[in-house]
Amino acid sequence: MRASQYHLNTLKEAPAEAEVVSHQLMTRAGMIRKIAGGIYTYMPMGLKVLRKIEAIVREEMNRAGAIELLMPVVQPAELWQESGRWEQYGAELLRIKDRHQRDFVLQPTSEEVITDIARNEIHSWRQLPVNFYHIQTKFRDERRPRFGLMRGREFTMKDAYSFDRDEASAQASYDAMYAAYQRIFTRLGLTFRAVAADTGSIGGTRSHEFQVIADTGEDLIVYNPDSDYAANIELAEAPCLLAEREPAREALEKRATPEAPKCEIVAEQLGLPLSRTVKSVVLATDPAEGPVRLWLLLIRGDHETNEVKVGKLPGLGDGYRLATEAEIDSVFHCAPGYLGPVGVDRQAVTVIADRTVAHMGDFVCGANEAGYHLSGVNWGRDLPEPDLVADLRNVVAGDPDPRGGTLAIQRGIEVGHVFFLGDKYSRALNATFLETDGKPAVLQMGCYGIGVSRISAAAIEQNHDERGMIWPRAIAPFEVVLCPIGIGKSVAVREAAESLYQALLAQGVDVILDDRDARPGIMFADWELIGVPLRVTLGERGLKDGIVEIQARRDAQAQRIAPADALAHVLERLKSL
Structure with a gap:
């Protein structure tokens, strides 16, 4: 290629809305041009990078035995209604109507379509296992698209779907894809880490994310430097930091804490470490019948609530929300900021304590009265034991690893995700095959995605300096x-x-x-x-x-x-x- 015959159009300055390095540099280098919020044209050099990534992905998918096809961007609503995700997916699913007023979606992913293909194409155990994949445009109507290709609305993704006779063979297919992903990201020249992850809206029972290590990454990765353990912070187990319940040494005391709605201010006013305080989070659930149910979560003051873990607790798994001030006042008779578990009507509120909080003694919490907190609070003496003790918090660097050693945290950018789905979609869409005994059995599925366009941005976030991008050779323009x-x-x-x-x-x-x-x-x-x-x-x-x-x-x-x-x-x- 000769530069005089190519399209080169570099810029000295990046657009004002470009917040992250990859967005700034790809725009300045003339690789992408914005056409609407979260939607970009890939200019010649940007497209070259994309095609090189696709080629490596395609080669390794083929090497792993996957078979390429191409599914449509526009999908009929009936399939999404059949799986139940028409209602569940939320506003990111862009719903459209054709001229006949029939409902369609712009696909964010293709579980429904591929399962429909499987139920019509796979009839016998002799056709299994099989893995179909495609590299296709996706659309997710992000509320706030930002960071260029890192969080756009339209993007390119490789998604693959395996079908197997039983769980054992499905797990083998999962392992084959996991190995293929290791080869893909190694060939791309990226520093990455595979981490155990939550299954999220896709569903399933086993999941790993592939994270490109970068200081600008949105995800937090918990890992043990001395072992192969790694997990997304959403899934990483946070251990109890106290081996046993601390004994009561102080008397319960009501103490004035004016203008102190946060634990940090309370700790400063009382001259105590933040780790001696306990903060209260009040959630609400709306049952199909009966009144709203309130839940009081107790987290140590220097810890943060993990919403994914909370969403898996009994009674909260079907959905929860923050309680309104009116709902809180009806039970606690106090505005948020001074709430606590002492004296609360346990018929009206379910109290859930984080593992560490359940072992704390002489802690500080809200007194359920504006301007006051209680110190010297102890379980059993000053309030009943919690209704439930659970892992509610995010891991922090320095936490002990339950498997041995100490946990560390680094930032990453998710560029790949593998899921074991089981029969989540095949059962909903009645995708079956005839087993050796001639009886129908439900297909077992796996799902495997790679953010092709996001990889180009993640590579830049990991490889750049003050002068510009530093591409790995495999995907350089x-x-x-x-x-x-x-x-x-x-x-x-x-x-x-x-x-x-x-x-x-x-x-x-x-x-x-x-x-x-x-x-x-x-x-x-x-x-x-x-x-x-x-x-x-x-x-x-x-x-x-x-x-x-x-x-x-x-x-x-x-x-x-x-x-x-x-x-x-x-x-x-x-x-x-």
Whole structure:
């Protein structure tokens, strides 16, 4: 490729709405152009990156035995109604009507369509196992699309679906996809971690996320540096930090805490560590019949509530919400900020304590009176035991790992997710096959997604500096850029650049020759912004002295190489990138 025949349009400044590095740099480098909120045009260089990612994904999926097909973006509502997700999915599911007023959706994922295919195409155990996949446009109507390709509304995803006879073989299919994902992200040149994860709205009983490690990631990953344990913070088990119940040493005391609705302020006013305080979270559930039910969750003051864990508790799994001030006042007779479990009507409120809180003694909590808290609170003496003790909180760095060692936390960007679905969709859509005994059995399913377009953004979040992007070789828009200085004025430069260019092409290298005759500063700035892994600079003075300069994007200094050795050196250096 020659730059003069390609579309290069770099910008000095990123648009004001570009909050994260990948959005800023992809826009400045001319890889994407916004057309609407969360919807982008992939410009030629951005599309090259996307296609390279797709190629690696496709090769490894095929290698793992998956079979490619292509399902539609527009899907009939009937399938989503049949699975129950028409009502469950929420506002992210974009519902549309055709000219006949029939309901359709723009697919965010394809469990329903692929299960419909399976129930019509798979009839016998002899056809199993099978794994279908496609790489297709998806649409999720994000409330607040942001971060460019990191959280857009329209995106490209690879989703695969396995079908098996029984759970054992389905788990084997899951393991095969897990291994394929390990190969994919290794080949992409990314630093990543596979972590145990919550199944979320997709459902199922086993799940792993593949996280690209990046300081700007939205997800928190809990891991043990001394073992292979890793989990998304939503799923990571938070241990009890107290081996046994602390004994009561203090008398119960009501203490004035004016203008102190938060534990941090209470601890400061009372001169106590934040870890001695307990905060109250009041939730409500709306049963089909009868009055609203209130739930009081108790978390240590320096910990945060884990909403995913809360949503799995008995009585809260079908949905909960924050209680209104009126509902709170009807039971606690106090506004939020000073709530606590002491003296609460346990017929009206279910009290759930985090594991650590259940072992605390002499703790501080709200007195259910504005401007006051109670200190020296102890279970059994001052209030009944909690109705339920459960893991309610997020892990924090330094927590002990129940399996041994200490837990650490790092940030990551989710780029892949594998699920064991079981019969969640196959049973709902009556997808069965005939077993060896001639009787129908329900198919066992797995689901495996990769955010193809998000990978391009995640790679940049992980690989960049103050000058621009630093692409891994496997997915760089070009592997090598040739920068001939004064190509329009020097025959020697032009001939040397053309010779090396043709030699690299003959070796299958994805190379671009910058023949724009631009000033060196402009040329270098453009390619440092774009992040091509290897740059070769040829100038008239250097050629007279018998040298060309070769510099990897991460290197601080260029290497001086004899022109005759340039091809061999470039090919060798590419192996390490």
